[in-house]
Amino acid sequence: MNVLVVRGGPMHEPVACTELFLPRLRERGFTVEIAETLDVYDDTAALDRADLILQCWSVGTITADQERNLVARVRAGAGFAGWHGGVVATFHEARHYQYMVGGRFLHHPGGLIDHTVDVTSEHPIVRGIGSFAVHTEQYYCHTDATLDVLATTTFTGEHGEPETAGVVMPVVWLRRFGRGRVFVSTLGHCPADLLVPEVNTITERGLLWAADKLSVPSS
Numbered sequence: 684m685n686v687l688v689v690r691g692g693p694m695h696e697p698v699a700c701t702e703l704f705l706p707r708l709r710e711r712g713f714t715v716e717i718a719e720t721l722d723v724y725d726d727t728a729a730l731d732r733a734d735l736i737l738q739c740w741s742v743g744t745i746t747a748d749q750e751r752n753l754v755a756r757v758r759a760g761a762g763f764a765g766w767h768g769g770v771v772a773t774f775h776e777a778r779h780y781q782y783m784v785g786g787r788f789l790h791h792p793g794g795l796i797d798h799t800v801d802v803t804s805e806h807p808i809v810r811g812i813g814s815f816a817v818h819t820e821q822y823y824c825h826t827d828a829t830l831d832v833l834a835t836t837t838f839t840g841e842h843g844e845p846e847t848a849g850v851v852m853p854v855v856w857l858r859r860f861g862r863g864r865v866f867v868s869t870l871g872h873c874p875a876d877l878l879v880p881e882v883n884t885i886t887e888r889g890l891l892w893a894a895d896k897l898s899v900p901s902s
Contacts, residue, residue, distance in 0.1 A: 684894060687733035688717045689740055695768050697739040699874045724749035735762040735894040739769035750777045757783055758861030762893030766871030771824060785827040785858040791820035793842030800854050804833040807897055808888040815881040822869035830856040855885060866893040
């Protein structure tokens, strides 16, 4: 199995964040190819080698050809996975990419705040994990109605955004896209967020699920 790590952009510590998970992927037998430029999405051979594409690239722009190549590879069977701004706060003008990912970041009222993440599924990615507290950005997104949502957060309407009161927002979701699998978590602003035990477990399992290699005990 080969994982293509596409990382960069001006925010969210893409190298430090992705390096948290690469040793564990290697231990599970993945070969790792790292790209620190979006030119890799022009390289169809590199995309064809990838069983899993792990993207951590915030505030970026891809060309129409790069978008077409990426979306086609995932539709053909590659997994696609990532977290936070590295997948949902990037490529805002790339509508086919947005459609594949299933969500788009809009706002995080209050910045870094205390809030709760509620696990809402029995999926193996979140099995054995209950609701947990975090201190990070609470992402408000536009999301696709067809997502398989594994965890949510509820907005309070505080921080000068009363219209958000009571909104239940997806935090972790899955999407089948053609023959590919898409895993997204909105948690992961910095390495410390990804080291929260629940977030760390969900993220690692999500990467494996996207690669169709997740094995979690039934109890």
